Amino acid sequence: MPAPEPGGEPWSTTVRRGPDGALAVAGLDVRDIARQHGTPAYVVDEADLRGRARAFAEAFAAAFAPEAGMAGADVYYAGKAFLSVAVARWVHEEGLRVDTATGGELAVAIRAGVPGAAIGLHGNNKSDAEITAALEHGVGRIVVDSLPEIDQVAAVAARLGVVAPVMVRVTTGVHAGGHEFIATAHEDQKFGLSLTSGAAAKAVETILARPELDLIGLHSHIGSQILDLAGFEVAARAVLGLRADVAARSGHLMPEVDLGGGYGISYTGHDGVPPTPEQIATTLAGAVRRACTDLGTDVPRISVEPGRSIVGPSALTLYTVGTVKDVALDDGGRRTYVSVDGGMSDNIRPALYQAEYTAALASRASDAEAVTARVVGKHCESGDIVVHGVALPADVRAGDLLAVPATGAYGRSMASNYNMVPRPPVLAVRDGQARVLVRRETVEDLLALDEG
Numbered sequence: 001m002p003a004p005e006p007g008g009e010p011w012s013t014t015v016r017r018g019p020d021g022a023l024a025v026a027g028l029d030v031r032d033i034a035r036q037h038g039t040p041a042y043v044v045d046e047a048d049l050r051g052r053a054r055a056f057a058e059a060f061a062a063a064f065a066p067e068a069g070m071a072g073a074d075v076y077y078a079g080k081a082f083l084s085v086a087v088a089r090w091v092h093e094e095g096l097r098v099d100t101a102t103g104g105e106l107a108v109a110i111r112a113g114v115p116g117a118a119i120g121l122h123g124n125n126k127s128d129a130e131i132t133a134a135l136e137h138g139v140g141r142i143v144v145d146s147l148p149e150i151d152q153v154a155a156v157a158a159r160l161g162v163v164a165p166v167m168v169r170v171t172t173g174v175h176a177g178g179h180e181f182i183a184t185a186h187e188d189q190k191f192g193l194s195l196t197s198g199a200a201a202k203a204v205e206t207i208l209a210r211p212e213l214d215l216i217g218l219h220s221h222i223g224s225q226i227l228d229l230a231g232f233e234v235a236a237r238a239v240l241g242l243r244a245d246v247a248a249r250s251g252h253l254m255p256e257v258d259l260g261g262g263y264g265i266s267y268t269g270h271d272g273v274p275p276t277p278e279q280i281a282t283t284l285a286g287a288v289r290r291a292c293t294d295l296g297t298d299v300p301r302i303s304v305e306p307g308r309s310i311v312g313p314s315a316l317t318l319y320t321v322g323t324v325k326d327v328a329l330d331d332g333g334r335r336t337y338v339s340v341d342g343g344m345s346d347n348i349r350p351a352l353y354q355a356e357y358t359a360a361l362a363s364r365a366s367d368a369e370a371v372t373a374r375v376v377g378k379h380c381e382s383g384d385i386v387v388h389g390v391a392l393p394a395d396v397r398a399g400d401l402l403a404v405p406a407t408g409a410y411g412r413s414m415a416s417n418y419n420m421v422p423r424p425p426v427l428a429v430r431d432g433q434a435r436v437l438v439r440r441e442t443v444e445d446l447l448a449l450d451e452g
């Protein structure tokens with residue numbers, strides 16, 4: 001199938017095809033972007049990204065307002081999807097907080113001027129240095145992921161003379177991805193503390209006995225690229241149940257519950273309808289309200305952690321076409337292999353998760369008939385695929401620009417230097433102007449690490 005025309009998903013909101021058929025982002029022709037900054041390049045549509053962040057902030061503020069019988073909500077942007085100083089600043093300006101999972105991500109949020117109280121720290125194997133940096137900066141929460149981490153955080157807090165606000169990451173047995181969820185996922189994975197085995201309750205009890213720790217809540221993250229919200233409702237009920245149990249046993253009713261992130265987006269325009277922030281917020285608010293009524297507890301303040309649904313649809317990757325090769329298939333058909341100047345080093349998701357993307361000829365219009373194309377990279381690996389199958393004009397040729405939409409999440413953040421390929425820049429476009437958020441790496445940058 002061809003990529004849908006710009007003006008809807010999976011393109012960011014300001015992408016348009018101009019009079020001569022070339023794409024423009026926020027009024028800037030992609031040929032100008034390529035001339036000024038080279039390819040490959042990640043091109044972020046700033047207004048689109050800010051709009052998605054604002055939509056989440058507003059939808060959660062409305063659905064969880066005290067007037068709606070709720071206790072408020074905070075939206076944390078999951079920085080691992082893509083974090084730079086400018087992006088952290090933008091999402092914070094639009095009303096979001098920032099979730100970090102390493103000292104590096106924490107450093108970016110701090111550099112962006114995000115106040116400590118608006119930063120969270122995750123991670124299943126935090127170092128003392130990371131915990132120290134987080135507490136010195138006064139982060140709003142550390143999400144504890146294991147029993148040994150409780151002593152570790154308490155020791156750092158004692159050394160610094162502070163009380164550390166912590167949450168416990170609970171695995172509820174709900175796991176989701178795409179359209180499906182399963183309510184009793186096996187717990188043979190590295191994250192969190194199991195609800196059913198009692199490990200989560202044990203963690204809660206241990207934390208309550210530590211004066212260096214303030215147990216502010218429970219946390220649940222059930223998966224990624226989730227289109228069906230039912231799994232979140234089941235997980236919310238499970239976590240709220242544990243919260244009520246703890247209150248009954250210890251008298252401590254935790255003030256907060258985090259329901260994680262993972263809301264799905266459209267990558268190809270043919271892959272299902274993603275939930276809107278309003279649908280997510282109202283569905284979660286309803287589930288929380290019902291569960292707390294049944295449990296006889298006050299509602300907690302809720303937080304969520306969207307990553308890809310904020311930054312994913314906001315960026316496209318611009319590539320230049322090189323070699324084009326026609327290959328005969330066993331079934332008698334043909335496939336056109338279109339090689340571009342990047343690949344698995346700038347987008348590992350097709351190789352890692354069989355993720356589907358689409359692509360469109362971006363630098364011109366074409367009346368040529370469509371061929372079935374596979375867009376591939378320049379790496380020494382046959383799995384180096386950017387788009388498995390997409391209809392492209394048969395006259396696609398060297399020098400053309402291709403645009404792959406919805407690459408804002410887990411593209412640059414998972415990029416590598418495989419084959420000693422320097423990583424592409426991240427450009428922000430707004431009102432017809434591009435600016436560099438993260439500059440292009442050079443071979444000199446790579447050689448600078450090589451001690452010879």
Ligand SMILES: *Cc1c(COP(=O)(O)O)cnc(C)c1O
Nearest residue numbers: 078221224261262305306307308
């Ligand atoms: C990855 C992750 C997220 C964000 O997931 P998205 O699919 O990008 O929304 C949120 N919370 C936690 C704990 C995560 O690990």
